[in-house]
Amino acid sequence: MATTKMVFAGFGGQGILFAGKFMAYNGLIADRQVSWLPSYGPEMRGGTANCNVIVSDEPIGSPIVDKPDVLVAMNLPSLDKYEDTVVPGGKIFVDSTLIERKVRRTDVDVYYIPATRLASEKKLDTLANMIITGKLVKEVDGFSLDNVQEVLSHIVSARHQDLLGFNRDALELGYNYQ
Amino acid sequence: MAEFHKPKALTDAPLHYCPGCTHGIIHRLVAEAIDELGIQGKSICVASVGCSVMAYDYFDVDCVQAAHGRAPAVATGVKRSDPSKIVFTYQGDGDLASIGTAEIVHAAARRENITVIFVNNAIYGMTGGQMAPTTLPGMVTQTSPYGRDVTKVGFPMKMVEMLSQVDGAAYLERVAVNNVANVRKAKKAILHAFTNQVENKGFSLVEVISSCPTNWGKSPAKALEFIQTDMIPYYPLGVYKDIYDEGGNQ
Amino acid sequence: MSEKVLMKGNEAIAEAAIKAGCNFYFGYPITPQTEVAAYMAKRMPKIGGTFLQAESEIAAINMVIGVASTGKRVMTSSSSPGISLKSEGISYLAGCDLPALVVNVQRGGPGLGGIQPSQSDYFQATKGGGHGDYRNIVLAPSSVQEMAALTVKGFNLADKYRMVAMILADGTMGQMMEPVAIDDIEIETGEKPWALTGTECRRPRNIVNSLYLKPDVLEQKNFERFEKYKQIEENEALYESYMMDDADICIVSFGITARIAKNAIATARAKGIKAGLIRPITLWPFPKKPLLEAADKCRAFISVELSMGQLVEDVELATRCKKPVYLCNRTGGMIPSPDEVVAAIEKADKEAK
Numbered sequence: 001m002a003t004t005k006m007v008f009a010g011f012g013g014q015g016i017l018f019a020g021k022f023m024a025y026n027g028l029i030a031d032r033q034v035s036w037l038p039s040y041g042p043e044m045r046g047g048t049a050n051c052n053v054i055v056s057d058e059p060i061g062s063p064i065v066d067k068p069d070v071l072v073a074m075n076l077p078s079l080d081k082y083e084d085t086v087v088p089g090g091k092i093f094v095d096s097t098l099i100e101r102k103v104r105r106t107d108v109d110v111y112y113i114p115a116t117r118l119a120s121e122k123k124l125d126t127l128a129n130m131i132i133t134g135k136l137v138k139e140v141d142g143f144s145l146d147n148v149q150e151v152l153s154h155i156v157s158a159r160h161q162d163l164l165g166f167n168r169d170a171l172e173l174g175y176n177y178q
Numbered sequence: 179m180a181e182f183h184k185p186k187a188l189t190d191a192p193l194h195y196c197p198g199c200t201h202g203i204i205h206r207l208v209a210e211a212i213d214e215l216g217i218q219g220k221s222i223c224v225a226s227v228g229c230s231v232m233a234y235d236y237f238d239v240d241c242v243q244a245a246h247g248r249a250p251a252v253a254t255g256v257k258r259s260d261p262s263k264i265v266f267t268y269q270g271d272g273d274l275a276s277i278g279t280a281e282i283v284h285a286a287a288r289r290e291n292i293t294v295i296f297v298n299n300a301i302y303g304m305t306g307g308q309m310a311p312t313t314l315p316g317m318v319t320q321t322s323p324y325g326r327d328v329t330k331v332g333f334p335m336k337m338v339e340m341l342s343q344v345d346g347a348a349y350l351e352r353v354a355v356n357n358v359a360n361v362r363k364a365k366k367a368i369l370h371a372f373t374n375q376v377e378n379k380g381f382s383l384v385e386v387i388s389s390c391p392t393n394w395g396k397s398p399a400k401a402l403e404f405i406q407t408d409m410i411p412y413y414p415l416g417v418y419k420d421i422y423d424e425g426g427n428q
Numbered sequence: 429m430s431e432k433v434l435m436k437g438n439e440a441i442a443e444a445a446i447k448a449g450c451n452f453y454f455g456y457p458i459t460p461q462t463e464v465a466a467y468m469a470k471r472m473p474k475i476g477g478t479f480l481q482a483e484s485e486i487a488a489i490n491m492v493i494g495v496a497s498t499g500k501r502v503m504t505s506s507s508s509p510g511i512s513l514k515s516e517g518i519s520y521l522a523g524c525d526l527p528a529l530v531v532n533v534q535r536g537g538p539g540l541g542g543i544q545p546s547q548s549d550y551f552q553a554t555k556g557g558g559h560g561d562y563r564n565i566v567l568a569p570s571s572v573q574e575m576a577a578l579t580v581k582g583f584n585l586a587d588k589y590r591m592v593a594m595i596l597a598d599g600t601m602g603q604m605m606e607p608v609a610i611d612d613i614e615i616e617t618g619e620k621p622w623a624l625t626g627t628e629c630r631r632p633r634n635i636v637n638s639l640y641l642k643p644d645v646l647e648q649k650n651f652e653r654f655e656k657y658k659q660i661e662e663n664e665a666l667y668e669s670y671m672m673d674d675a676d677i678c679i680v681s682f683g684i685t686a687r688i689a690k691n692a693i694a695t696a697r698a699k700g701i702k703a704g705l706i707r708p709i710t711l712w713p714f715p716k717k718p719l720l721e722a723a724d725k726c727r728a729f730i731s732v733e734l735s736m737g738q739l740v741e742d743v744e745l746a747t748r749c750k751k752p753v754y755l756c757n758r759t760g761g762m763i764p765s766p767d768e769v770v771a772a773i774e775k776a777d778k779e780a781k
Contacts, residue, residue: 021605024434028607036434036605040460040543061690063604066765154433220626224494225637234635240624242497242636245520248490251482255494255502256624258478259452263626281490284483 002142003056005065007082010074010095012049015129018155019072020051022133022171025151026143027055035063048077055142070140072132074098074115091139093132111135113177119170127170134174145175185209187218189238198391198398200355201229204297205236207361208268211369212239215376221264224253226278228270229303237268247278250285253292264375266293272302275311275335282341282383289346289380293371296337299388300409307393311335314412319393334412338385342418348380350418354387356405360415379422387413432607437575437597438463438505440608441531442471444576445503447613448583450529451477452502454491456484456510459543460599461533464505485510489517489530496526497636499623501583505531507599508549509540511557518592519558523638525622525653527586529579530564531595533602534734536761544761545599545684548735553596554712554742561650563657565593565664566711568682572606578709584616585664589656596711598734600684600763666709667718671697675704677776678722680743681732682708684763689732692769699770701777711739719746728780729753730772734763752780 008020017038027034037052052065071086072093073079079092079099086092088107097116113135115128124131137143148168156164184190187209195201212218218239225233227246234241244252249267257265274282274296285292301319302308308321312334316325326334338350349371353364364386371382387409389401396404417423435443442464445453453468465481472479482488488504495502506514511532521528534549536542553566565585567578575597582593627633640646668686671693672678679689686707696703706722708715722729728751731740740755747753756772758764 021434024605028432028434034434034607037600038603040599040603060606060687061694062684062688062766063600063606064684064688064763064765218627219629222498222624222626231639234637238627238633240626240634242494242524242624243639244490244493245516248486248493248517251487251490252494252497254480254487255452255454255491255496256498257494258480258491259495259498259500259502260625280483281487284487 003054003058004070004140004142005068006053006070006072007050007065007068007085008053008072009048009050009078009082014049014074015126016049016074017051019129019133020053021155022130022151023053023055023136023143025154026137026147029147029151030142032057032142033060035060037063048075050078070136072136074129074132076101079103093136095128095132097128109139111139113174115174118173118177122169122173124166124170124173127166130167130170131174131177134171135177137171138175145171185213187212187221187238189236191235193236194232195229196392198389198401199229200388201297203355203361204295204364204386204388205233207365207368208266208295209237210365211372214369215372217264217372217376220262221266222256224249224256224265224267226267226269226273227304228273230268230270230297231304233268247273247276248281249273250278250281250290250292250294254285254288254290257290257292261291264293264372266295266372268295269297270303271296271298271300271310271312275337279335282337283344286341286344286347286381286383289348291375291378291380293375294381294383295368296383296385297388298337298385298413299390300334301390301393303390303393314408336413338383338418341383346381347383347419348422349374349382349420351420352385352387352413352415352418354405354410354415356387356389356402363415374422385413387415432609434605435572435608436463436603436605437569437572438533438602439467440572440576440610441505441579441595442467444579444610444613445529445583446471446475446477447610448501448580449615449617450501450503450583451475452495452500453477453479454482454488454502454504455506456482456488458507458510460535460602461505461507461531463602464531485513486516489514492528493517493520493524493526496521496528497524497624499620499625501587501617503529503531505533507533507535508537508546511549511552515552515558518564519560519562520638521592522558522562522564523560524636525590526636527590527592529582529586529593529595532597534596534598536759542761543599545763546734546759546761547598547683547685548738548759549596550711550733550735550738553594554714562653563591563712565589565591565660565713566596567593568596568709568711569601570683570686570707572601572604572608574709575601576608576610580613584614587617589660596683598683661713664710665713665715665717667715668705668707668709669718670705670707672704672706672722674702675722675725676727677701677703677730677773678726678728679703679705679730679732679769679773680708680719680739681705682711682739685732685734688764688766689769691766692773695766695770696773699774701773703773714742714746716746719743720748723747723750726751728776730756730776732756732764732769732772735759752776
């Protein structure tokens with residue numbers, strides 16, 4: 001009966017849509033209902049990008065997430081914009097390398113992950129999105145890294161299959177981050 | 179001595195064109211080319227809008243009637259559907275040089291392997307004699323009652339000159355049908371334009387300077403004279419482009 | 429049964445079209461449907477098909493006319509402003525009795541409008557759009573799976589009735605990803621003796637034409653076409669009925685807003701209001717019968733739509749104004765939240781006794 005509504009938000013180019021796809025496929029492979037809805041248009045080009053992902057055990061009505069259970073914020077404008085929309089008891093994941101301020105809400109669980117710094121340290125540049133997603137998989141009920149290889153094979157395009165291993169490393173790094 | 183017959187590629191339907199109109203000659207030249215190449219069974223005509231709107235009544239081949247100016251786009255679809263078919267459009271000046279300018283330029287740019295017969299009589303005939311994109315400077319029409327004033331309505335469109343700058347165009351020639359010698363040259367050009375398609379040589383267009391006695395307000399004979407004295411000087415005849423001209427190779 | 433994959437709605441349309449035997453696509457880039465063109469550009473060369481980016485929407489629909497006149501399956505796709513440009517060609521397709529699939533992934537209007545989702549081309553799609561007496565079959569998908577399924581159905585209906593089938597989607601439907609399985613495709617295409625295939629000098633020539641200068645002949649053509657439309661209205665109307673068995677308040681909505689309505693219905697029912705949904709899947713033919721039946725059982729109707737009130741007129745007509753019809757709408761690319769729809773349900777519940 002579980003339904004998880006997620007918002008992923010950040011700058012264009014941070015892999016926001018990709019992170020959302022990973023969670024959607026994660027749900028699909030577990031035989032659950034899923035929807036993935038991106039923002040589109042000029043705002044994606046260098047500006048903010050966001051996507052709405054719903055994973056549910058029931059048929060999904062609206063694919064639009066206006067009250068997320070989970071927010072992944074990878075830049076400050078995104079945290080500013082979506083912090084107040086998260087349901088009480090929800091979870092907020094923050095890239096603490098890029099967002100200096102703390103989450104103001106006190107009725108949600110907050111996870112600060114210095115994803116961009118970790119990515120740079122571990123030579124996983126551009127994969128901060130997957131580091132933070134790894135943490136998401138760990139902390140949100142109903143997701144796992146059991147089928148990570150299969151999920152990644154669906155979303156990493158054929159010509160970038162060589163990057164699949166790096167994606168997996170990034171996910172595991174986030175998953176194990178304390 | 180050869181007998182004079184109606185080409186097989188023309189139906190028996192009587193033409194609706196006005197007395198002295200040269201559409202009939204041009205229809206015949208197209209049909210003769212189809213007969214000579216033996217392509218009647220695989221030809222598809224795209225009729226346009228204007229006096230030749232009912233070309234589908236006259237050419238004894240499969241026909242589709244296109245919206246005003248869109249014949250080259252419709253022909254593109256027909257040709258792409260089955261490149262073994264011989265697809266031609268038959269368009270007037272309003273259709274090709276005004277409302278359908280984009281379609282003809284881009285069909286040429288794509289080197290679409292079609293044949294275009296462009297009939298230029300410098301006036302809108304079907305609607306009763308309005309100014310065409312090719313109406314000569316100073317020429318009186320229903321919508322240029324004081325003569326075409328180029329300072330207000332612009333200059334005539336010289337289509338083959340313009341299309342000769344399009345890399346994709348393979349063969350462009352302007353001919354006229356005002357006398358026997360010119361009709362013979364027109365015949366040769368039209369045959370060449372169809373032959374090009376049979377040989378997969380790409381976009382071929384023949385502009386035919388034609389008359390409109392009714393809307394020009396001239397007798398048929400005077401109208402033919404007007405072609406010689408006024409039209410041809412503004413629209414010089416000749417081959418404007420033939421990428422296969424020398425030795426048959428590009 | 430093929431494996432379910434996540435696809436964007438636009439991509440699902442393209443793949444389903446190819447599976448339905450469509451080897452010809454002509455289009456022009458416009459947000460938010462460009463993925464259809466991009467997908468076709470990639471796939472068509474691999475299956476020996478034709479993808480062509482036309483010089484304009486007008487050229488694209490006329491290329492569609494060209495292929496359709498030869499009897500082969502063909503499509504184009506666009507978004508609202510582009511569909512306006514194609515309307516000339518759509519009228520010609522109707523006048524020539526040619527089958528084709530046209531996809532409109534709607535965005536806000538009028539004019540250049542915006543690029544966010546909209547349903548404000550409802551009138552244009554269902555009442556004509558181009559000039560003259562004609563109809564299009566209009567299909568309104570509400571999920572990515574339906575984007576695929578209705579594409580196949582659209583081709584089949586277009587061939588069956590020799591007319592345009594239009595997919596009327598919106599930016600959300602086009603851009604979102606959901607699991608989709610494109611399998612068990614049933615291609616129903618009959619003989620096409622009218623097609624231009626060259627006479628081979630063995631049969632009388634075929635003419636594809638919409639010009640009839642004699643008014644009595646044109647009138648007769650239109651009568652015949654409307655006989656066909658009547659059959660379609662009788663046989664092809666599709667809809668989904670959701671929680672209508674005991675419903676007091678009936679929402680009528682299609683596409684993305686029907687999904688929002690479902691969320692709102694759950695909330696309303698939790699508050700003790702019996703709401704249900706009739707979701708037209710074919711917008712033309714409009715499912716009049718179930719609406720008229722619902723008018724005897726429900727207290728009120730609410731049209732939930734992304735326009736200033738277009739669907740609502742068909743709801744009023746279909747229910748013959750037997751019960752109040754409310755409008756719950758957003759426009760310009762805005763989308764109502766489930767809470768806004770719940771508020772509309774509560775209002776209708778209170779007012780319509």
